[in-house]
Amino acid sequence: MLRYQTVPVTAFAQNCSIVWCDETQDAAVIDPGGELDVLLAEVQRLGLHLKAIWQTHAHIDHAGGTAELARRFDLPIIGPHPGDQFWITGLPQQGAMFGFPPAEAFTPTRWLADGDTVQIGHSTLNVRHCPGHTPGHVVFHSPEAKRAFVGDVLFAGSIGRTDFPQGNHQQLLDSIRERLWPMGDETVFIPGHGPESTFGDERRSNPYVRDRA
Ligand SMILES: [Zn+2]
Ligand SMILES: [Zn+2]
Numbered sequence: 001m002l003r004y005q006t007v008p009v010t011a012f013a014q015n016c017s018i019v020w021c022d023e024t025q026d027a028a029v030i031d032p033g034g035e036l037d038v039l040l041a042e043v044q045r046l047g048l049h050l051k052a053i054w055q056t057h058a059h060i061d062h063a064g065g066t067a068e069l070a071r072r073f074d075l076p077i078i079g080p081h082p083g084d085q086f087w088i089t090g091l092p093q094q095g096a097m098f099g100f101p102p103a104e105a106f107t108p109t110r111w112l113a114d115g116d117t118v119q120i121g122h123s124t125l126n127v128r129h130c131p132g133h134t135p136g137h138v139v140f141h142s143p144e145a146k147r148a149f150v151g152d153v154l155f156a157g158s159i160g161r162t163d164f165p166q167g168n169h170q171q172l173l174d175s176i177r178e179r180l181w182p183m184g185d186e187t188v189f190i191p192g193h194g195p196e197s198t199f200g201d202e203r204r205s206n207p208y209v210r211d212r213a
Contacts, residue, residue, distance in 0.1 A: 002123040002145040006190055007042050009035040010100070012061040015192055017141075017149055020048050021121020028078075028120045029053040030140065030149050031062035031192065032069045034100070039065075054118060055079040056151030057137040058087035060094040060103050064091065067091075067104035076109035078118055081129050082137025086165075111140050114179075128179040132172025133160030141183050148189045148199075154180060156197035159208045176209050 004019040010033045018039070020027035027048035027117040032039055043050055046133055053066055057080050070077050087094070088105050111120075114129035118140060125140045133152045137160075140149040152160040154176055162169040180189070185200025203211050 002142045009033050011063045014061040017190055021123045024121035025049055026051045027094040028054050030054045030063040031056055033061040033181045034064045036065045036069055053077045057134040058084040060098055060100050061093035064103040067106040078110045079112040080138050081136035082111050082170050130175035130179050132168050132175050135166045146187045148183055148187055150189045150191055155207055156195050
């Protein structure tokens with residue numbers, strides 16, 4: 001079974017999730033935005049074997065620690081979708097733009113596309129491409145655990161910003177309705193910032209994407 005522990009990192013309190021298979025203890029880190037020492041202490045406390053980095057998108061609060069973490073442990077970087085190449089290339093400048101220390105660009109070991117799967121231990125997660133917040137944003141869904149790691153696509157009571165270059169509000173709404181809702185009302189999602197919620201709760205009460213009466 002897939003398990004996970006979320007660790008808020010960076011000044012933006014970005015929800016970095018450590019996910020692992022509880023049979024093998026193999027783990028992946030989703031969106032290591034920074035504070036690598038905090039993340040690594042948690043990995044060690046949980047007794048996990050770090051195997052991969054999974055990337056939802058390449059904003060600095062999600063990707064600021066990716067290059068360094070990959071290099072230190074020789075980990076593959078899986079994701080995001082190639083639409084985020086310009087955000088990856090611009091990581092050093094994003095540091096200045098958002099008041100972060102400069103971050104390094106990286107080259108993903110494997111780009112992701114809609115319909116792909118990623119594996120950790122005996123657990124398989126489905127990849128959905130959800131553009132709108134960034135053009136290359138992906139989410140990771142475990143049907144078995146009924147969990148989805150959605151980055152900055154959807155939040156409890158809100159949705160991702162679309163005022164960045166190549167952001168697109170309508171595309172984000174379509175991503176949420178067409179690619180997240182089919183995962184099921186009972187699915188719990190872990191957003192990039194703030195508390196968890198379920199898709200069913202958001203369909204009822206999120207003012208941006210609730211179902212029309
Ligand atoms: Zn973002
Ligand atoms: Zn974010």
